[in-house]
Amino acid sequence: xxxxxxxxAQGSMTASVATRVLGVVAAAAAALMLVxxxxxxxxxxxxxxxxxxxxxxxxxxxxxxxxxxxxSLASALLLWRGRRRSDGGRHYxxxxxxxxxxxxxxxxxxxxxxxxxxxxxxxxxxxxxxxxTTTVLLFITYVGYLALRNLPAEPTVRARRAAVMAxxxxxxVPIVHFSVDWWRTLHQPASLRxxxxxxxxxxxxxxxxxxxxxxxxxxxxLMIHRYRVIRLEELRDEAGLxxxxxxxxGEVVG
Amino acid sequence: xxxxEGAVALMGRFPALAGVDLMVSAGERVxxxxxxxxxxxxxxxxxxxxxxxxxxxxxVLGQDLRADRRGVRRHIGMLGHxxxxxxxxxxxxxxxxxxxxxxxxxxEVARAMELVELPSRLWRVPTRRLSAGQRxxxxxxxxxxxxxxxxxxxEPHAGLDARGRDVLDNLLLEASSAGATVVFASHEVERAxxxxxxxxxxxxxxxxxxxxxx
Amino acid sequence: MWRDALLVxxxxxxxxxxxxxxxxxxxxxxxxxxxxxxxxxxxxAVLLAQGAAGLYWVAVMFGAVLIIQRAFDVEGDDGNQDALxxxxxxxxxxxxxxxxALAVQLLVLQTVLWVGLVVFFDVGVVDWPxxxxxxxxxTSTIAVCGTLYGALAAGVSVRDTLLPLLxxxxxxxxxxxxxxxxxxxxxxxxxxxxxxxxxxxxMTAVYTVAGLAAFGPLVExx
Numbered sequence: 001x002x003x004x005x006x007x008x009a010q011g012s013m014t015a016s017v018a019t020r021v022l023g024v025v026a027a028a029a030a031a032l033m034l035v036x037x038x039x040x041x042x043x044x045x046x047x048x049x050x051x052x053x054x055x056x057x058x059x060x061x062x063x064x065x066x067x068x069x070x071x072s073l074a075s076a077l078l079l080w081r082g083r084r085r086s087d088g089g090r091h092y093x094x095x096x097x098x099x100x101x102x103x104x105x106x107x108x109x110x111x112x113x114x115x116x117x118x119x120x121x122x123x124x125x126x127x128x129x130x131x132x133t134t135t136v137l138l139f140i141t142y143v144g145y146l147a148l149r150n151l152p153a154e155p156t157v158r159a160r161r162a163a164v165m166a167x168x169x170x171x172x173v174p175i176v177h178f179s180v181d182w183w184r185t186l187h188q189p190a191s192l193r194x195x196x197x198x199x200x201x202x203x204x205x206x207x208x209x210x211x212x213x214x215x216x217x218x219x220x221x222l223m224i225h226r227y228r229v230i231r232l233e234e235l236r237d238e239a240g241l242x243x244x245x246x247x248x249x250g251e252v253v254g
Numbered sequence: 255x256x257x258x259e260g261a262v263a264l265m266g267r268f269p270a271l272a273g274v275d276l277m278v279s280a281g282e283r284v285x286x287x288x289x290x291x292x293x294x295x296x297x298x299x300x301x302x303x304x305x306x307x308x309x310x311x312x313x314v315l316g317q318d319l320r321a322d323r324r325g326v327r328r329h330i331g332m333l334g335h336x337x338x339x340x341x342x343x344x345x346x347x348x349x350x351x352x353x354x355x356x357x358x359x360x361x362e363v364a365r366a367m368e369l370v371e372l373p374s375r376l377w378r379v380p381t382r383r384l385s386a387g388q389r390x391x392x393x394x395x396x397x398x399x400x401x402x403x404x405x406x407x408x409e410p411h412a413g414l415d416a417r418g419r420d421v422l423d424n425l426l427l428e429a430s431s432a433g434a435t436v437v438f439a440s441h442e443v444e445r446a447x448x449x450x451x452x453x454x455x456x457x458x459x460x461x462x463x464x465x466x467x468x
Numbered sequence: 469m470w471r472d473a474l475l476v477x478x479x480x481x482x483x484x485x486x487x488x489x490x491x492x493x494x495x496x497x498x499x500x501x502x503x504x505x506x507x508x509x510x511x512x513a514v515l516l517a518q519g520a521a522g523l524y525w526v527a528v529m530f531g532a533v534l535i536i537q538r539a540f541d542v543e544g545d546d547g548n549q550d551a552l553x554x555x556x557x558x559x560x561x562x563x564x565x566x567x568x569a570l571a572v573q574l575l576v577l578q579t580v581l582w583v584g585l586v587v588f589f590d591v592g593v594v595d596w597p598x599x600x601x602x603x604x605x606x607t608s609t610i611a612v613c614g615t616l617y618g619a620l621a622a623g624v625s626v627r628d629t630l631l632p633l634l635x636x637x638x639x640x641x642x643x644x645x646x647x648x649x650x651x652x653x654x655x656x657x658x659x660x661x662x663x664x665x666x667x668x669x670x671m672t673a674v675y676t677v678a679g680l681a682a683f684g685p686l687v688e689x690x
Contacts, residue, residue, distance in 0.1 A: 079685065137637045137640055140633070140637050141637045141638070143633075144630070144633045144634045144637065147630060147633065147634075148620070148621075148630065148634065151624050151626070151630075153624070154689075156689065157689040160685045160689050161620060161685070161686065161689065163685075164620065164682045164685055164686060165620055165634070167678075167682070168616065168638075168675075168678050168682065169638075171674060171675075171678055172637070172638050175641050175670075175671060175674065176637075176640060176641050178641075178667075179641035179644050179645060179667055180641070180644070182663075182667075183644060183648075
């Protein structure tokens with residue numbers, strides 16, 4: 001506990017040399033992605049220009065899955081190893097929170113871009129197929145998780161409770177996916193299966209792969225900054241602890 | 255029985271206990287005194303293993319609370335501000351549930367009801383319809399069936415009438431003479447000091463005074 | 469562990485016996501939901517017969533949310549959370565006990581709803597074993613999920629809005645499966661009703677394990 005009190009924040013900004021480099025790389029990668037996606041790669045025979053939306057849509061959901069996976073991993077670590085760490089596991093809690101927020105944002109991007117794509121190609125904003133339905137439930141599940149994280153409660157209580165929910169949600173998602181998939185089979189089968197010939201070929205395939213990389217870099221940059229902001233929020237709360245201890249001890253009636 | 259050294263306990267960011275040093279042996283009757291917010295309730299909860307101790311040493315009944323808070327609870331009887339009653343249950347339902355949880359039989363339940371002087375006509379009354387004093391007595395009876403080695407009481411006299419208070423005092427004296435340890439917090443200075451054999455003053459989350467009383 | 473769980477279940481059911489909230493409030497509400505749906509679908513008998521299975525499970529889920537809120541309300545009053553911690557019960561026993569009590573109350577609710585379905589929507593049964601098994605499987609799934617999430621959301625001021633938000637996405641597959649199974653059992657479709665029932669049993673198993681594991685931290689820290 002005293003270690004936390006002794007450290008100081010790195011100024012009032014969350015940047016560091018590493019993130020500045022990462023940020024530049026992310027910006028450059030995103031710029032290249034725009035060029036590739038909008039200009040260089042061709043329009044699809046069937047889908048037309050709408051295929052360009054997929055360069056955002058598909059990477060976004062992959063990033064979301066990765067983020068939620070990270071949330072679950074961090075939550076598991078919090079519950080199993082948290083007590084043994086000097087910070088009581090708060091590092092894992094911050095990680096889980098930052099990753100979940102990132103995941104929710106990218107799931108929203110997935111839903112919106114997918115919806116627009118659907119309007120252009122299918123003619124409707126929505127279809128009740130397996131993928132879409134599961135994605136919506138995924139989104140709502142983690143919005144609920146964020147709501148639970150924001151409830152006022154003692155920090156350790158809140159962190160552990162959120163961690164429990166994250167792990168249960170991790171179990172829930174495959175169940176939802178499986179059951180909804182059973183129920184519907186309209187959505188395009190996955191266009192990227194590792195080890196099988198991809199259905200989209202040539203420049204589109206490489207653009208898609210590259211976009212996944214670019215979006216991941218951007219997401220990583222966002223997550224690191226979010227993590228640091230959470231850390232700063234906690235430090236601000238803790239700075240009050242030293243003062244509180246002193247005040248408490250001074251309460252003795254003479 | 256209780257060995258606390260430099261114990262710190264937090265409620266959120268607030269240090270409810272800011273370094274408590276307290277040693278209590280079996281059979282003692284310890285009164286905790288101090289102004290509101292001094293940490294009396296927090297200390298009782300920490301001893302019961304309900305409030306985690308994050309720094310210092312905290313041992314109760316030979317068990318290290320920082321390693322395992324749950325193990326001691328079987329031997330503790332706690333009476334806090336609340337009575338721990340389910341409003342809709344009859345007194346009978348309640349006592350049977352609490353007794354079954356610790357394996358006490360109907361005889362012990364009857365004995366407990368007698369000791370707290372709860373008339374049998376209240377047996378089938380939902381606890382929400384009892385007076386505050388009667389509810390307190392039910393809570394006390396529920397504590398008695400546990401046969402605890404360590405009694406932790408927070409303002410136990412509150413809500414009891416004069417007769418109820420006498421009953422409680424006698425129970426505390428009997429318990430400690432049977433080898434149990436009693437730690438209680440009370441604002442009722444005279445009555446409490448008559449029951450206690452030691453008074454510990456708390457202030458600002460620490461022990462600031464510790465003396466024997468006759 | 470099972471002995472303690474039965475004690476806890478008995479306590480919860482006895483509270484319901486004395487207070488009679490599920491019988492007098494939740495069950496009538498369930499029937500009301502069915503009636504209101506008849507208004508919404510303009511009393512179209514064909515539509516209602518086709519939608520009956522789904523409406524049934526929707527009504528069960530909303531009723532379940534209310535029962536769960538009540539089950540954890542009583543644990544929050546009068547410092548009863550502390551009482552549970554001090555009782556010496558293992559958290560797993562508390563979980564199982566509350567889930568069992570919830571399941572019993574859900575069965576009572578469902579019986580009433582079922583009567584409503586038969587009367588209002590003229591539903592007939594072609595496969596009684598499937599109906600029974602699916603009903604039990606669905607009930608147990610809702611019971612364990614509901615107890616787990618009820619504990620997660622317990623004790624917070626916004627609990628009443630948070631619980632449905634957290635619980636219903638989790639129960640969505642159960643709603644799906646239960647509806648499909650009931651549709652098969654009442655002859656609306658010839659779908660693989662037993663497969664869906666199997667899914668419900670799997671969900672029960674998975675969430676029972678999750679609940680047993682999770683209840684330790686939840687009881688202690690809540």
